Amino acid sequence: MLSPALLIAVPLTTAAFLGGFRRWLPRSVTDVLALLAALFNLILACLWTHHALHVTQVYWFGNWFPRGTMVLGIGFVMDVTGCGLAVLTAFLATLALLFSFRYTDSGGDHYHPLMLVFLAAMSGFALTADLFNLFVFFELMSTAAFALCGLKTQEPSPLAGAFNFAVTNTVAAFIMLTGIAMLYATTGALNLAQIGLLLHGRHDRLVIAAFAFLVTGFLVKAAAVPFHFWLPDAHAVAPTSVCVLFSGIMVELGLFGAMRLYATIFQGCFAGTRLHWLFVVSGAITAVWGAVMCFAEHHLKRLLAFSTISHTGLMTLAFGLWSRQSLTGLLVYLTGHSLVKAALFFCAGILLHRFRSVSEPYLFGKAKSLAWTGLLWMAGGLGLAAAPGFLLDIGESHVTAQAPWTEAVFLFAGVLTGGAVLRVGLRVFLGLGDAVPTDESAKVREEPETPEQSPIINWFLWLPPLLCIAASLALTFWQPFANGAWSSAIRFMDFRSYAHAVYQQFTPAVILAAPKTPASDLIFAVVRSLLAVGVAFWAVYRLRIPRALRWPSHIEGPMHPFREIQSGHPGDYVAWLTVGMTLLGAAAFWLGLGG
Amino acid sequence: MLDHYPYYVAAWIFLCGLYGIVRSRHLVHTVICLCILQSSTYVLLLAIGFRKGGYAPIFADISPGVVTVDPVVQALMLTDVVVEVTVVALLLAMVVKAYEKGRTTSPDDLRFMRG
C-alpha cells in the first residue's frame, strides 16, 4: 500500500514544480500535470478508504511513534470518515481542474499550483490527528483559498470579497489558536487522542472556554449564523471551479473539524451534559436563515452560497443530535450535498461562460438553447429539495428517524433552497413567468473567466456537472456506500477505537449488524419535491395569482432589514463574530456546567 | 490575578486588535490591527511554555538535564510568525489591488455586494 503521506506530498510537490517552471511550461502541460496529480490523489484516497473499512491504521511522520503514553510527532489516523472526505475532496478537485481546462483565466499560471495546494491542505485537514497540525492545514487551506478568491483582479469587487473572507477567517484562525494554546497549557500534549485521554471526564471552566474558542474557529469556516457573512461575499466573486471547492468541501470541512474535536477531545468531557444541543440550535437557526436569504437572492452564485449556508446548518443540526444514526445521515447528506452543489456551481459557470453574466434578471429567458445544462440545473434543484433518488433524501431520512421534529427544519430549508434554484431554472432556461425582481448585488458585474471568442460548451465544461449529478444518484442505490457511511459513523463516534489506533498502530474494524436503513418515506419525499416545484412556480407566476396568495414574492423581493445586515463591511463582520462567540460561549457554559 | 498576568495581557491585545478592525477606516490600518491581534497569540504561547528559572532549550552551552522552558511552544511560535507574515503579505496585495481598481482604501466605500 502506498504511503498516505503521498496524499499531501504529491500535490504539494507538483504545485511547487508547476509554480517554479510556470514560465517555461505551456498551458496544456500545466493542465494535464495538475489533473494527473488530482487523479492520483483520488485513486490513492479510494484505496485507503477501502483499506480503512477493514482496519483503521495510523501513520507517523518522521517515524515518531508514541513512546509509552507520550506522542512525540504528528500522525495521520486513516479512518473511514477522513479517507472518505479525502476521496470527495480529490473528486471535486479533479472535476474543478477539468472544468478550468484550457480556456479559463489562470491568473498568469498561478492558478494550478494554488489549486493543488488547496487540495493537499484539505486532505491533510481531514486526516490529521494532531491539534496544531489541524491549525496548520486550516491556515494552508485558507491561504490558498484567499488567493484563489481574488483571482479576478479586473474589478474591485472580487478583491473586496476576498478581503472580507481573509480578515474574518484569519481572526477565526487566531481564535482557534488561542483555544489550542489553552488545551496545550493544561494537558501538555498536542495529539488529539492524548488530549482526550488526559482530559477525560474533566469539564471545568477552562475546558469549556477552550471548547468555545475552538468551535468558534471552525464554525466560522462552516459559516454558521452569525459567522456566515464572509461566505456569500467570497462565493460571489471566486471563479467557478474555486466555488465548487469552497461550497462542495471547504465549508463542510469546517464543520468536520468541529466534529473531529468533539469526537476525540470533548466527547468524554461533556458526556453527561447536553452541550451538543448547542449545535442543534445553531444549526437550525443557520438552516432557516440561509434558506430565507437564499430565496431572496438574484445573483446566481450568491443564491447558491446562501443555500450552502442553509444546508451546512442542517448538517450542524444532524451533528448536534450526536447519535450513530444521525451521524450516518450527516455523512450521506454531506456527500450528496457536495455533489449536487458542485453540479449547480458548474452549471452557473457554464452560464457565465456562455452569456457572460450570472444575474437572474439579465439571464431571464436567455438560456433556452442550453437544454442539457438546464436539465442538470433542474436536477440539482430537485436534489437540494431532497427529491427521491438523491443521496440527500437518504441522509435526511436517517436524521429524521432519529429526531422526527427535525423534519420541519429539513422541509423548510429544502423546499426554499430547492425552490429558489428551480425558480431560477424556470426563468433562465425556460423563460417562464413575468419580469424578474432584482436586487443590488445582482446588478454587480461578474467578470467572466473565459475569453470572449469561445462561447462553445466543450466536453470538459458539461462533463463535470453531469458526473456530479450521476454520482449523487448512483451512490443512492449502491449498498456498499450506505454500509460504509454506517460503519464510518460508528467508528467516528468511538473514541476508544481512535485512541487504540493512535497507541497500537491500528484498530481492526468491529463488524456490527447491518445498518438500519430507515425506509425513506417515498410519498413524503415526492410531496416535498412537489412543494419545491410549487414554490418555484409560485414565485415565477407571482403576478398572475390573487394578491392574497403572493407571499413568496415578498420573500423574494427586497427584504431590507435582513439584507442590510449582510453589509459587506469587514468591521461589521468581525463585530458579529465577537457577538456570535459570546452567545456560543454563554450557551456552552450554561449547558456544559449545568449538566 | 498576578499569577496569570501575561494571560490577561494576551486577552487585552486580542481585544485591542479586534477593536481596531471594527473601527478601522483604512484597509491598511485593518491589516495592521490584524497583526496586533495575532501578536496576542505570541504572548499566550510564550507565557504557557515559560518556567521560572528555566533556561533556553539550547544545549550548546548548558548540560543535558538542566531545566529548560518548553521548546514546543517556541516551535509553534515560529510557525505562527510565518503565518502572520504570509497572511499580511496576501492581505496587503489585496488592498493594493483594490485601491488600484476601486481607487479607495476605505472599507466603507469598498462595498459592492450588499444584501
Added chain:
Amino acid sequence: MSERRRLLLFLFGAVGLAAIYCTGIRNLPPFGDYRGPYGDVIAQLAVYQRHATDTVNAITYDYRGFDTLGEEFILFSAVTGVALLLRPDKEERKRRNQQQSNPASFQDRAALSETVQVLTTALFGFSILFGFYIGTHGQLTPGGGFQGGVIIAGAPMLLYVAENFEAFRRILSHPLIELFEALGAAAYALVGFVALAVGAPFLTNVLPLGKTGDVFSSGTIALISACVGVEVAAGFMLVTFEYLREILAREKNEED
C-alpha cells in the same frame, strides 16, 4: 450599519469574549509553572536522538517537521497569491507602454553620497554572509533556515536604499528567483520522499546524524533548514519585487 451601532455591537461581543477568556484562564497553571510533559520529553531526547543542540529547531524540522512542511507551503501559496493578485493586467501594460514612449520624470531626488553607496555595498555582502551563518547553524544555536532566509532577502533592499535601482531590478526580476522559491519548497517534500524511498515513513531523518555540535550534524535537520532558507529568501524577494514592480519600471524609464 452605522459606526456607532457597530461599536455598540462590538462592545457587547468584546465584554462577552473577555468574560469567556478570563473565566477559562483562571483554571490554567500559574505563569512560570510549565508542567510538561511534551516539551520536557523532547528537550531530554533531542540531543541524544538527533544530535541537535538547538531543541527548538529539532522540533521544527524533525519531530514536528510535517507542520513545517505545511508552513513552508503556506509561504509558497502566499507568495504565489501575491504574484497572482499583483500581476499586471492589460490596462497596466498599456499604461506602461505609454510611459515608455513618454518618459517624463516627475520626481527629482538628491543623489546619495558615494560613502553611503560604498557602505551599503559592503553591508550587502555582510548581510548575505550573516544570513548564511544563521541559516546553516540552526541545529546548534538559535537561528535556522527561516531566519537566515529573511536576512538574505533583506540584502537586496540595501541596493534599493543605495539607489542602485538597476542592480536591484536585475536581481529581483530574475526568473531564477521564482524557480528557487518553488524548488526550495519542493526540495523539502523531496527530502521526505528520500525517506520513503528507503522504506521509512515520510520525512524520517535517514541521513547519518554526525557528531553533536558539528555544522553537518543532525541529518536532515540541516538539509531541510537549508531548503527552507532558499525558499524564504527567494519568496521574500519575490514579494518585494511584486510590490515594487511598477515603481521600478518608472525608475528604469527615468534612467533611460
Added chain:
Amino acid sequence: MMILGSGLLALIAVSAFVIVRTDDVTNQIIALSFYGLLFALLFFIFQAPDVSLSQITVGAIALPLMVMLAITRMKHRAELNSRQEKKP
C-alpha cells in the same frame, strides 16, 4: 528578569492600544516596527532566542517594510492617476 519582563508586557499592552488608535498609517508603521522590537526583547528575556531572532527579522523589519512597500505603491498609483487625469 521577571520584573523586566512584566514591565515589558505592560509596555506592549499599552503600545498595542496606541497602535490601534493611531489612524495615520505611516505613523502606525513606525509604531509597528517598535512594537516588533519590543516583542523580540520579550522573547529574549523569556528564554526564546530562536523566536526572538525571527521576530527581529520579521516583526521589526520585514513586516513594516512590506506595509511600507504597499503604501509606496499606492502613493505611486495615486500620482499616476492624478497625472493621467490632468493630461486629457
